[in-house]
Every structure is written in structure tokens, then in C-alpha cells.
Amino acid sequence: MSVELRSKDEIRAExxxxxxxxxxxxxxxxxxxxxxxxxxxxxxxxxxxxxxxxAEIGEFVPGFELSNYATVLSAYWPELLRSFWFALIATVLxxxxxxxxxxxxxxxLRERTLLQGILLVLLIAPFFSSFILRTxxxxxxxxxxxxxxxxxxxxxxxxxxxxxxxxxxxxxAGLTYNFLPFMVLPIYANLGRLDTRLLEAxxxxxxxxxxxxxxxxxxxxxxxxxxxxxxTFIPAAGDYVNSALLGNNRDTTMIGQxxxxxxxxxxxxxxxxxxxxxLMISILILVTIYIxxxxxxxxx
Amino acid sequence: MTTLAERTTSTVSAxxxxxxxxxxxxxxxxxxxxxxELLVPSGTFFALLGPSGCGKSTxxxxxxxxxxxxxxxxxxxxQDVTALPSHRRPVxxxxxxxxxxxxxxxxxxxxxxxxxxxxxxxxxxxxxxLELVELSHxxxxxxxxxSGGQQQRVALARALVNRPQVLLLDEPLGALDxxxxxxxxxxxxxxxxEVGLTFIxxxxxxxxxxxxxxxxxxMNGGRIEQMGPPRELYELPRTAFVANFLGKSNLMRGTVTGxxxxxxxxxVASHTILLPVSRAVQTSGEVVLGxxxxxxxxxxxxxxxxxxxSGTVIDVSFTGTTTEYLVExxxxxxxxxxxxxxxxxxxxxxDTVFLAWDAEHSFGLAGDESVNAGVES
Numbered sequence: 001m002s003v004e005l006r007s008k009d010e011i012r013a014e015x016x017x018x019x020x021x022x023x024x025x026x027x028x029x030x031x032x033x034x035x036x037x038x039x040x041x042x043x044x045x046x047x048x049x050x051x052x053x054x055a056e057i058g059e060f061v062p063g064f065e066l067s068n069y070a071t072v073l074s075a076y077w078p079e080l081l082r083s084f085w086f087a088l089i090a091t092v093l094x095x096x097x098x099x100x101x102x103x104x105x106x107x108x109l110r111e112r113t114l115l116q117g118i119l120l121v122l123l124i125a126p127f128f129s130s131f132i133l134r135t136x137x138x139x140x141x142x143x144x145x146x147x148x149x150x151x152x153x154x155x156x157x158x159x160x161x162x163x164x165x166x167x168x169x170x171x172x173a174g175l176t177y178n179f180l181p182f183m184v185l186p187i188y189a190n191l192g193r194l195d196t197r198l199l200e201a202x203x204x205x206x207x208x209x210x211x212x213x214x215x216x217x218x219x220x221x222x223x224x225x226x227x228x229x230x231x232t233f234i235p236a237a238g239d240y241v242n243s244a245l246l247g248n249n250r251d252t253t254m255i256g257q258x259x260x261x262x263x264x265x266x267x268x269x270x271x272x273x274x275x276x277x278x279l280m281i282s283i284l285i286l287v288t289i290y291i292x293x294x295x296x297x298x299x300x
Numbered sequence: 301m302t303t304l305a306e307r308t309t310s311t312v313s314a315x316x317x318x319x320x321x322x323x324x325x326x327x328x329x330x331x332x333x334x335x336x337e338l339l340v341p342s343g344t345f346f347a348l349l350g351p352s353g354c355g356k357s358t359x360x361x362x363x364x365x366x367x368x369x370x371x372x373x374x375x376x377x378x379q380d381v382t383a384l385p386s387h388r389r390p391v392x393x394x395x396x397x398x399x400x401x402x403x404x405x406x407x408x409x410x411x412x413x414x415x416x417x418x419x420x421x422x423x424x425x426x427x428x429x430l431e432l433v434e435l436s437h438x439x440x441x442x443x444x445x446x447s448g449g450q451q452q453r454v455a456l457a458r459a460l461v462n463r464p465q466v467l468l469l470d471e472p473l474g475a476l477d478x479x480x481x482x483x484x485x486x487x488x489x490x491x492x493x494e495v496g497l498t499f500i501x502x503x504x505x506x507x508x509x510x511x512x513x514x515x516x517x518x519m520n521g522g523r524i525e526q527m528g529p530p531r532e533l534y535e536l537p538r539t540a541f542v543a544n545f546l547g548k549s550n551l552m553r554g555t556v557t558g559x560x561x562x563x564x565x566x567x568v569a570s571h572t573i574l575l576p577v578s579r580a581v582q583t584s585g586e587v588v589l590g591x592x593x594x595x596x597x598x599x600x601x602x603x604x605x606x607x608x609x610s611g612t613v614i615d616v617s618f619t620g621t622t623t624e625y626l627v628e629x630x631x632x633x634x635x636x637x638x639x640x641x642x643x644x645x646x647x648x649x650x651d652t653v654f655l656a657w658d659a660e661h662s663f664g665l666a667g668d669e670s671v672n673a674g675v676e677s
Binding site: 198207 | 386387388392395401402458459
């Protein structure tokens with residue numbers, strides 16, 4: 001065997017290939033460096049700033065004040081926990097509501113492309129109007145004189161003097177509604193590829209419709225459910241619009257709201273930065289645990 | 301391959317009779333199956349043969365419960381299953397696409413049906429099933445990691461381990477190459493003989509149907525054209541479709557001119573051709589007369605035989621063991637025949653030749669039949 005010698009042309013071609021890769025990645029890399037990596041570093045530095053004695057409001061100097069973290073954590077751990085709790089409930093609800101929707105559109109209506117298209121558009125339609133506006137609209141939907149509150153009072157689920165607005169229920173409902181498309185779309189994309197012949201095979205092999213669902217449909221759609229739950233839970237945990245607009249500042253405050261008020265109302269930059277970091281790290285830890293538990297399983 | 305009987309002597313449950321009565325299936329725009337009447341005795345290897353779109357797959361899907369008949373009833377072993385959903389029927393299917401569960405291992409796939417039936421020995425039986433198809437070493441693989449032939453065997457094992465009263469095979473060999481196909485045909489036949497189950501095999505491959513099945517039903521346009529043992533169907537087709545779809549036939553139009561000693565005289569383009577009355581669908585007037593190519597002898601000099609025609613060779617093709625001839629007979633059309641390659645070649649293109657066959661090899665069809673029905677393009 002002779003030693004393989006590469007010609008100059010081949011070397012040049014390889015170099016060109018490498019360069020193409022660099023060109024392709026550079027815009028994204030630039031954007032991420034400028035608008036993500038750098039701000040994160042700034043945020044990290046800011047979270048360690050100190051307030052010098054006798055400083056004015058909003059005046060901080062660089063430092064290494066690790067106790068900022070302990071201070072905000074001891075003050076706001078209930079809001080942090082509540083954020084994850086609300087996000088979890090909203091994710092589960094979105095899954096329970098979203099899965100049948102995705103199943104209907106992707107599997108049941110597979111032959112009826114027109115209806116399927118209309119329903120898909122309806123699903124995405126909310127994105128064409130403002131997030132804030134839609135959340136505001138939920139105030140009307142849940143208002144005391146609204147249909148839902150009245151009906152619930154009529155069947156005595158809600159006491160006569162009860163409210164739906166400014167309750168944890170309203171916040172979770174808002175979160176569920178606002179993030180529902182993020183749950184439905186990945187599941188839809190996944191179920192769209194579900195081979196229904198497998199369901200026939202399963203029925204042929206004595207599986208009842210329910211068993212076919214739990215043994216075939218559900219495991220096969222696991223990647224979609226996995227993506228959907230992540231896309232719902234992560235933004236829901238950091239959300240502050242729903243708790244600000246639909247909440248009551250007592251038992252509905254979420255961590256995003258706290259960070260917002262630390263930054264812009266109390267002007268406590270280090271505290272707000274530290275909370276942002278804590279939120280980011282806790283989401284990372286939770287998601288890592290989730291991925292370890294469900295994500296690495298060989299699905300196909 | 302070790303025999304299944306060796307391993308599962310105690311559990312062999314023979315198949316059951318399958319009875320379809322008055323089955324029709326109409327879809328929005330067309331009728332797939334029309335008034336089908338079928339009785340498949342227990343333990344039979346039964347083939348439903350026909351071109352694509354003839355309704356054979358729809359029939360199979362109705363037996364499996366994946367499709368509900370518009371009319372009629374289906375019973376298995378005397379029990380009416382027409383209203384039973386698929387998962388309650390004592391039937392299993394080997395699908396054309398195999399339909400193996402991609403998220404399960406090969407072993408889990410095979411054990412699926414047994415587990416649904418809460419069989420306590422599900423895993424052991426599944427392992428035995430895999431052994432039967434010689435795939436034990438791949439038990440923990442995922443279906444995607446298997447070749448087409450291996451997947452086919454898994455699909456077969458997955459259906460067989462359940463010991464259904466009726467096993468349905470929906471063109472299960474369609475995706476395999478020729479060599480593997482022949483091998484699997486033999487194995488399927490062997491397995492069926494061993495386990496004694498009723499097999500319903502849907503195929504468009506007439507050779508496959510004839511080599512494997514005890515009884516073949518030829519389907520066309522949602523109806524059964526003819527049903528019987530392969531040899532009977534081949535030797536005595538009763539419709540032009542069967543004559544052309546199952547093997548090849550030479551069909552010619554003629555008129556019955558007389559009858560004597562059980563033989564009809566048929567005038568085919570001024571030639572008198574003899575046809576046994578017992579082999580004719582219709583015994584007077586215009587008829588279609590047929591003869592299989594291999595029944596005809598060809599030579600450059602006149603040869604012995606009750607029925608004689610002569611013509612010009614228009615095509616010669618050498619196929620190895622035989623040479624095929626196409627002979628243009630005036631006013632009759634091209635007649636196909638072949639001769640074994642035993643040395644001399646009886647004729648060449650352009651030669652005038654004589655064709656002859658024994659009267660008892662003629663068969664007679666109804667005069668209103670199209671001579672091209674069922675000819676594979």
C-alpha cells in the first residue's frame with residue numbers, strides 16, 4: 001500500500017470547505033455573541049455589584065457581593081417556587097388540551113386537507129394579534145359579569161361572592177392559553193408522521209383502542225410531547241405578563257414580575273440580575289433532569 | 301428450521317372454517333366487493349388471487365375487522381364475527397408493509413399480541429416464535445435495524461405466535477426479491493402444514509398462489525371468477541379472465557357446428573376444432589375456444605393431434621429450458637406455444653409451421669367473453 005498523498009487541489013478544496021462552514025456560522029455566532037453571551041456576562045457582573053454607602057437610588061459600583069444571591073433568594077423563594085408550580089400546571093393543562101387538538105388535526109383529519117388547513121390557521125391565528133392584548137382579553141372573559149363566572153356561580157362551583165379575575169386560576173388559565181400553540185405545534189408535527197397502519201396492526205393484535213393509544217400512539221409521539229412540554233414550561237416559568245395582568249399581587253406573583261419590579265420600579269439592578277440568574281440556572285437544572293429522565297431514551 | 305410442532309405440540313389449535321356470506325363493500329365512489337360468497341374449510345391454505353384493485357385486499361381487511369362490510373356476514377368457526385371489532389377477532393394479519401412497531405424491539409413486537417391476551421408465557425412463546433423464523437439472535441434489535449426479509453419474518457412470527465384461528469397474509473412477500481420470495485414461499489407453506497391453521501393469502505402473483513395454496517380463488521372486479529385447486533383452475537378455466545390471468549392461454553372465437561360422442565365440433569376460421577362437452581361452459585352458438593400453450597406441439601411437418609392449425613412463425617424467443625413461438629394463424633390471430641430445447645429447433649421466424657393438440661386439452665368459454673380479459677400488460 002502506498003502512502004496516500006493528497007494533491008494541492010485536494011488540500012485547497014478541503015480548506016475551501018472549512019471556510020464555507022465558517023462563513024455559514026458567522027452571522028449566527030455574531031448575533032449570539034453580541035446579544036446573548038455578552039449580556040449574560042454583563043448580567044452576571046451586575047448581579048455582584050454593591051451599593052456604596054450613601055449612594056443615590058440606582059447607583060452601584062462593581063464588586064463581588066455574593067450575598068446579593070442569598071438576599072434575593074431568601075426574600076423571593078416563594079415567588080420562584082410559585083413560578084415553577086404555575087408553569088407546571090399550565091404545561092400539564094396545555095398537554096391535556098393540546099394533545100387531542102393535535103391528534104384531531106394531524107391524524108383524524110388527515111384525509112381532509114382543507115379542514116386540516118383551516119384548523120391549523122386557527123391555531124396559529126392568535127400570533128397575529130398582540131400577546132398583551134390577548135391576555136387583557138382574558139380579564140373580560142373571566143370578569144364577574146362574564147359568561148364563565150356566571151355559569152360557575154349558577155352551578156355553585158363558585159360562591160356567589162367569588163371572583164375569577166385576580167386569582168391564581170386566572171393566571172394559570174392565561175399561561176395555559178398563551179402557550180398552548182407551543183404545545184400543539186410540535187405534537188402536531190410529530191403525529192403528522194404517525195403511520196396509522198401501526199394502529200391497525202395493533203388492533204389486529206388484540207389491542208383495544210385505549211391500549212393502542214397507550215402502547216403505540218403515545219410512545220410514538222413522545223418526541224413531540226417532549227418538545228412541546230419544554231417549549232411551554234420554559235417560557236411559562238419566566239413569564240410575568242400573565243401574573244401582572246391577571247393576578248392580584250398577593251398569591252399570584254411570579255418571579256418574572258419580581259424581576260421586572262426590581263429592575264424598573266425599585267431600581268435594584270444587582271438584585272434583579274441575581275434573580276434572573278437564579279431563574280436561568282434553576283430552569284437549566286430542571287430541564288437537564290427532565291432530559292436525562294425522558295429525552296435520551298432511544299425513541300425510534 | 302426446527303419444526304413448530306416439536307416446540308408447541310400442546311398448544312396447536314387447528315384453524316377454523318371461515319365463511320363469508322353475501323359480503324359487499326361499497327365506498328363512496330365505487331364498489332370494491334360485490335356479493336361475495338366464500339367458504340374456506342379449516343386448515344386450508346387459501347389464496348385470493350387477482351390484479352390490484354380487484355377487491356382482494358378489501359376482502360382481507362373485512363375478515364380482519366379493519367373494514368366493515370356494507371352487507372353480508374362473516375363467521376369464523378361457526379361464530380358470527382361481523383359486528384366484532386378487530387381486536388376481538390381470532391384473526392391475525394401479516395401486513396404488506398409489515399407494520400412493525402418501530403419503538404419496540406423485535407421481541408416486544410412478537411410478544412405484543414400475547415401480552416394483550418394476558419398470556420403468562422408471552423415472552424417464552426415470543427422467543428419460540430422468533431426461533432421458528434430463525435431470528436433469535438436479533439431479538440433485541442429495533443425493526444429499523446433489520447433487512448426487508450428479516451422484517452417480513454418478524455411480522456410473520458408476530459402473527460403466528462398468537463395461534464389465530466385464521467391467519468391473513470396481505471401480499472407479505474411483495475417487497476422481497478425473487479430468491480428470498482421463493483424461499484419464504486416454501487417456508488410459509490411448511491409452517492402452515494405444521495401448525496394446521498387456516499391461511500388466507502392475498503396475492504397478485506399467480507405463480508405464488510399456485511405453488512402455495514390448496515385452493516385458489518381468482519378475483520376480478522369485486523367478484524370471485526373461479527375457485528378451486530390450482531391444477532383444476534389451470535387446466536379448466538371457466539372464464540377468459542381466469543384463462544389469461546392464471547398462466548397464459550390461446551383464445552379463439554368459433555361457432556359450434558355439431559356434437560358427437562361427447563365432443564363438440566367448433567368451426568374456428570374454417571378449421572374444425574374438437575372440444576369435449578364436459579369442458580365447455582356453453583355448448584351451442586358462438587363460443588370462445590381455448591388451449592394452453594404447452595399443450596400445443598409445433599413442427600414444420602404436419603403432426604398427430606385431433607386439432608390442427610397452420611401458420612407463420614412471427615416471433616421466436618429463447619428462454620433457456622424452452623423456446624417460445626408466436627405463430628400467426630390466418631383469421632385466428634397469433635397463437636403462442638413453446639417447445640423444450642432438446643437439440644434441434646423446430647422452426648425459425650418466417651417458417652410455415654403446423655400446430656396440433658389433443659381434443660381433451662381444449663376448453664370452451666362463453667361466446668360473449670373478451671379474449672383479452674385478464675391479459676397482463
